[in-house]
Amino acid sequence: MTERVFNFSAGPAVLPEPVLKQAQRDLFALPGVGMSVLEISHRSATFEQIIKEAEEDLRRLLDIPAGYKVLFLQGGASLQFSMAPMNLLPKDRSADYIITGSWGQGAIKEAKKLGTVREAGSTADSNFSRLPAQEELKLDPHAAYVHFTSNETIFGVEYRTEPEVGDVPLVCDASSDFISRPIDVSKYGLIYAGAQKNAGPAGATIVIIREDLLDRVPDGLPAMLDYKNLVKGASMYNTPPCFAIYICGLVFKWALSEVGGLGKIHERNKEKAKILYDAIDASGGYYRGHSVPEDRSLMNVTFRLPSEELEKKFAKEATAAGLDGLKGHRSVGGMRASIYNAFPREGVVRLVEFMKEFQQKNG
Numbered sequence: 001m002t003e004r005v006f007n008f009s010a011g012p013a014v015l016p017e018p019v020l021k022q023a024q025r026d027l028f029a030l031p032g033v034g035m036s037v038l039e040i041s042h043r044s045a046t047f048e049q050i051i052k053e054a055e056e057d058l059r060r061l062l063d064i065p066a067g068y069k070v071l072f073l074q075g076g077a078s079l080q081f082s083m084a085p086m087n088l089l090p091k092d093r094s095a096d097y098i099i100t101g102s103w104g105q106g107a108i109k110e111a112k113k114l115g116t117v118r119e120a121g122s123t124a125d126s127n128f129s130r131l132p133a134q135e136e137l138k139l140d141p142h143a144a145y146v147h148f149t150s151n152e153t154i155f156g157v158e159y160r161t162e163p164e165v166g167d168v169p170l171v172c173d174a175s176s177d178f179i180s181r182p183i184d185v186s187k188y189g190l191i192y193a194g195a196q197k198n199a200g201p202a203g204a205t206i207v208i209i210r211e212d213l214l215d216r217v218p219d220g221l222p223a224m225l226d227y228k229n230l231v232k233g234a235s236m237y238n239t240p241p242c243f244a245i246y247i248c249g250l251v252f253k254w255a256l257s258e259v260g261g262l263g264k265i266h267e268r269n270k271e272k273a274k275i276l277y278d279a280i281d282a283s284g285g286y287y288r289g290h291s292v293p294e295d296r297s298l299m300n301v302t303f304r305l306p307s308e309e310l311e312k313k314f315a316k317e318a319t320a321a322g323l324d325g326l327k328g329h330r331s332v333g334g335m336r337a338s339i340y341n342a343f344p345r346e347g348v349v350r351l352v353e354f355m356k357e358f359q360q361k362n363g
C-alpha cells in the first residue's frame with residue numbers, strides 16, 4: 001500500500017508530508033555530503049550544523065528567551081520523570097505535583113522514589129475528566145518546584161493557561177502539546193517533551209531549562225542524568241539521537257516557514273478540534289466527550305459511544321475506511337482522535353462524515 005491513511009495515533013504520530021519527502025530524498029545522501037544523516041559522525045561539521053539549526057529554529061518557534069538552555073536527549077519523557085527530581089529536588093525540600101491524568105501519576109510515582117513530594121491537586125475522583133481550578137490547588141509556597149502535565153494524552157484534558165505558582169519554578173511535561181500553540185516560556189523553570197507527537201519521531205526528548213536551576217544540580221549524579229553535564233556537552237556528551245534530531249529540525253523549519261509559526265499552528269489546531277467537538281455535541285448524546293468542555297484538549301479528542309460493542313465496531317469500520325488509530329486507551333475506553341499539528345483538516349472532516357454515517361446506521 002502506498003496510499004497514506006489518516007493517522008489518528010497518539011504517538012508516534014503523523015508527521016508533515018513535506019518533512020517525510022525531504023527525509024526520503026536525504027536518506028540516500030545529504031546534498032553535498034554524499035552520505036545520509038544515518039551514517040555521518042555526530043562530531044562532523046554537517047551534524048553540528050544540523051543540531052545548531054534545530055536549536056535555533058526551536059528557539060525562534062517558541063520564542064525561548066536568553067537564559068534558557070535547550071537539550072536534545074534520549075530516554076523519552078519517562079526518563080524526565082526521574083531526572084527532574086534528581087536534579088531539582090534537594091533532600092531537605094519537597095516538590096508539588098498536580099495530577100490530571102495517567103502521565104502525572106507516572107511522574108509523581110518516579111519522583112517519590114527520589115525525594116519528598118506532595119500532591120497539590122488531583123482530579124482522579126472525576127476519572128480525569130477535568131482540570132483542578134486554581135482555588136482547588138494546595139500549593140506549598142516553599143516547594144522546590146510545581147510539576148504539571150500541560151496536556152494529558154490519554155484522557156484528553158489540556159491546560160489553556162499555566163497554573164499560577166508564584167515564584168516557585170514551574171516544571172511541565174509538555175509531551176503531547178509541545179509547539180502546538182504559543183506559550184510564554186519565561187513562566188517555566190523546566191519544560192520537557194518526548195518528540196514523537198508534534199516535534200518529530202520517537203528517540204529524541206527535548207528539554208528546555210532555565211539556567212539558574214542548574215545551580216541546584218547536586219554533585220555525583222550519573223553523567224548521563226546530570227542536566228549540568230548535558231548542558232556543558234551541548235547535547236553531545238555522548239552520541240545523540242542524530243536522525244531524530246534531524247527530523248525534529250525539519251519539523252521546526254516546516255512549522256516556521258510553511259505554516260508560519262505557532263500563532264498559525266494554534267489557529268489551525270483550534271479549528272480542527274472545533275469541527276470534531278461540534279460534531280460530538282451535535283450528536284444528541286450518541287457521542288459523549290470525556291472531558292468537560294472548558295478543559296477539552298486540542299490534541300487528543302476523547303469520546304465514548306453508547307456501548308462497548310458499538311465502540312469496537314466503530315474502530316473496526318473506521319480503520320477499514322482509512323481512519324486509523326482511533327481506539328482509545330483502556331483507562332478511558334471509547335475513542336481517541338489525536339489531531340496533532342501535522343494532522344490534516346481534511347482528515348477531521350472525513351472523520352466527522354464517518355461519525356454521522358455511523359450514527360445513522362447504528363443509532
Ligand code: PMP
Binds near residue numbers: 078152
Ligand atoms: N507524558 C505524556 C503526556 C505522554 O503523552 C507520554 C507518552 N505518550 C509520556 C509522558 C511518556 O513519554 P515517553 O514514551 O517518551 O517516555
